[in-house]
Amino acid sequence: MSRRVIANSCATTFAVGAGLFAMWASATYLREPHNLFDWTVLLFSGLMAGTFVFFLVWGHFQKDPTPQ
Numbered sequence: 001m002s003r004r005v006i007a008n009s010c011a012t013t014f015a016v017g018a019g020l021f022a023m024w025a026s027a028t029y030l031r032e033p034h035n036l037f038d039w040t041v042l043l044f045s046g047l048m049a050g051t052f053v054f055f056l057v058w059g060h061f062q063k064d065p066t067p068q
Contacts, residue, residue: 003061006061007057007058007060007061007062008058010057011053011054011058011061014057015051015053015054017053018049018050018052019050019053021049022045022046022048022049023042023043023045023046026042026046027042
């Protein structure tokens with residue numbers, strides 16, 4: 001397997017986990033969602049946490065640029 005496949009697989013796995021954890025923690029400890037706006041904020045907070053973690057993990061697998 002190439003480094004790119006491993007990076008994408010690991011980053012996606014960690015991102016989904018972080019997004020689900022952010023949604024669970026928000027709904028459990030901050031406020032239970034009661035209406036459409038609450039659910040929208042909950043989903044987008046999970047997406048933002050997942051996106052941040054994805055690029056953090058994905059960047060870990062990148063090589064340093066080689067000078068030309």
